[in-house]
Amino acid sequence: NAGVTQTPKFQVLKTGQSMTLQCAQDMNHEYMSWYRQDPGMGLRLIHYSVGAGITDQGEVPNGYNVSRSTTEDFPLRLLSAAPSQTSVYFCASSYGASSYNEQFFGPGTRLTVL
Amino acid sequence: AQSVTQPDIHITVSEGASLELRCNYSYGATPYLFWYVQSPGQGLQLLLKYFSGDTLVQGIKGFEAEFKRSQSSFNLRKPSVHWSDAAEYFCAVGVVSGTYKYIFGTGTRLKVLA
Numbered sequence: 169n170a171g172v173t174q175t176p177k178f179q180v181l182k183t184g185q186s187m188t189l190q191c192a193q194d195m196n197h198e199y200m201s202w203y204r205q206d207p208g209m210g211l212r213l214i215h216y217s218v219g220a221g222i223t224d225q226g227e228v229p230n231g232y233n234v235s236r237s238t239t240e241d242f243p244l245r246l247l248s249a250a251p252s253q254t255s256v257y258f259c260a261s262s263y264g265a266s267s268y269n270e271q272f273f274g275p276g277t278r279l280t281v282l
Numbered sequence: 283a284q285s286v287t288q289p290d291i292h293i294t295v296s297e298g299a300s301l302e303l304r305c306n307y308s309y310g311a312t313p314y315l316f317w318y319v320q321s322p323g324q325g326l327q328l329l330l331k332y333f334s335g336d337t338l339v340q341g342i343k344g345f346e347a348e349f350k351r352s353q354s355s356f357n358l359r360k361p362s363v364h365w366s367d368a369a370e371y372f373c374a375v376g377v378v379s380g381t382y383k384y385i386f387g388t389g390t391r392l393k394v395l396a
């Protein structure tokens with residue numbers, strides 16, 4: 169099993185550009201989520217999904233869109249990049265639509281917006 | 283509102299010394315509690331979790347944590363720290379609030395002196 173994979177590992181964008189961060193898991197996990205990690209702020213939840221076709225907002229959803237058309241994939245879209253979105257982004261998945269299971273994290277995407 | 287507090291941003295210990303990392307949570311129901319470790323440039327890895335039963339939980343790499351309901355705490359401990367334990371540690375709580383999600387603390391960065 170590859171676990172949770174994320175692409176790209178690094179990305180530099182200009183203000184106003186759009187892009188999609190890819191996340192895939194091969195563990196048949198229902199629950200998937202996106203976090204951003206900023207110094208001194210820990211991990212903050214952007215969006216999450218409890219199953220295909222079901223998504224919900226987390227703590228910091230503005231400027232980001234998600235969709236979940238399959239169990240395996242959960243892409244994160246930046247609609248119009250801003251310097252405030254410079255961060256490290258982590259995708260995670262867990263078994264079952266619950267919050268008592270371990271989350272498995274991807275290696276992260278480091279995004280810089282100029 | 284649900285929250286997780288890790289009061290120590292940085293901790294420095296000597297190799298072989300004991301370690302305790304503090305975590306306090308705010309949540310109205312019985313929490314599901316987690317400790318994760320993040321090595322530099324990596325994703326997060328689960329150390330241990332608690333959701334019921336024995337309040338002293340054993341994890342990987344010789345770590346343990348104790349759930350104290352009266353103090354709303356879930357402190358992480360290790361009797362003898364190794365240089366390889368240098369990393370950032372995150373406490374998290376799994377909540378059920380209409381749906382399911384996880385809330386992370388801001389992290390504690392551990393430095394180990396040789």
